[in-house]
Amino acid sequence: xxxxxxxxxxxxxxxxxxxxxxxxxxxxxxxxxxxxxxxxxxxxxxxxxxxxxxxxxxxxxxxxxxxxxxxxxxxxxxxxxxxxxxxxxxxxxxxxxxxxxxxxxxxxxxxxxxxxxxxxxxxxxxxxxxxxxxxxxxxxxxxxxxxxxxxxxxxxxxxxxxxxxxxxxxxxxxxxxxxxxxxxxxxxxxxxxxxxxxxxxxxxxxxxxxxxxxxxxxxxxxxxxxxxxxxxxxxxxxxxxxxxxxxxxxxxxxxxxxxxxxx
Ligand SMILES: [Fe+2]
Numbered sequence: 470x471x472x473x474x475x476x477x478x479x480x481x482x483x484x485x486x487x488x489x490x491x492x493x494x495x496x497x498x499x500x501x502x503x504x505x506x507x508x509x510x511x512x513x514x515x516x517x518x519x520x521x522x523x524x525x526x527x528x529x530x531x532x533x534x535x536x537x538x539x540x541x542x543x544x545x546x547x548x549x550x551x552x553x554x555x556x557x558x559x560x561x562x563x564x565x566x567x568x569x570x571x572x573x574x575x576x577x578x579x580x581x582x583x584x585x586x587x588x589x590x591x592x593x594x595x596x597x598x599x600x601x602x603x604x605x606x607x608x609x610x611x612x613x614x615x616x617x618x619x620x621x622x623x624x625x626x627x628x629x630x631x632x633x634x635x636x637x638x639x640x641x642x643x644x645x646x647x648x649x650x651x652x653x654x655x656x657x658x659x660x661x662x663x664x665x666x667x668x669x670x671x672x673x674x675x676x677x678x679x680x681x682x683x684x685x686x687x688x689x690x691x692x693x694x695x696x697x698x699x700x701x702x703x704x705x706x707x708x709x710x711x712x713x714x715x716x717x718x719x720x721x722x723x724x725x726x727x728x729x730x731x732x
């Protein structure tokens with residue numbers, strides 16, 4: 470298996486490319502607009518064809534690259550059956566399997582951060598989106614978030630996986646790249662709660678700032694990052710490669726650590 474982790478510095482987002490043999494098919498999870506050439510260069514270097522682009526949920530802090538990748542590679546785009554995004558080729562249900570070569574990616578419905586959030590499970594690893602982060606969990610205060618649903622997704626779904634299962638989240642704000650289910654169970658402070666009531670109270674007390682790029686990403690992501698449909702053109706013309714812009718925007722929200730939607 471070919472496995473590459475990508476980091477978008479402006480939104481502290483992770484994307485993951487998974488390739489396989491013998492057919493040379495590949496999938497990418499949570500791709501970020503502006504990095505398409507990086508992904509396509511990697512695919513080319515390994516003689517891979519992008520078969521699937523999967524989003525764990527509709528992001529608020531960056532624009533998805535799924536639409537651009539679909540246009541450039543004719544890949545199948547995948548989201549939850551509950552997603553409101555336009556142009557999704559395949560809307561998957563809980564436990565539905567995306568399969569190519571010897572790769573099996575099982576969609577797990579893990580609502581709470583949003584009402585459409587999926588995690589994607591492989592044999593030895595799980596891509597947790599903004600449901601379970603390394604040392605944290607995704608915020609539940611907008612996008613139809615629900616702390617009780619997230620408690621259920623965390624404790625009754627993700628934490629039932631074997632301890633050694635690798636955890637690859639959609640964000641990290643502290644330089645972590647990977648964890649395990651066992652390490653999160655042991656060390657994640659958000660998981661040190663007695664019950665769903667205590668978890669909901671903890672999440673309600675966070676008082677988080679708006680995610681950076683929310684006013685750019687939210688109008689664009691339902692149309693897969695393309696300025697089509699009935700969504701307004703965003704006010705900012707944001708340059709993902711321009712860190713000065715990112716810093717300015719972050720300060721606008723009064724958050725020097727550039728924390729965003731996945732807290
Ligand atoms: Fe998110």
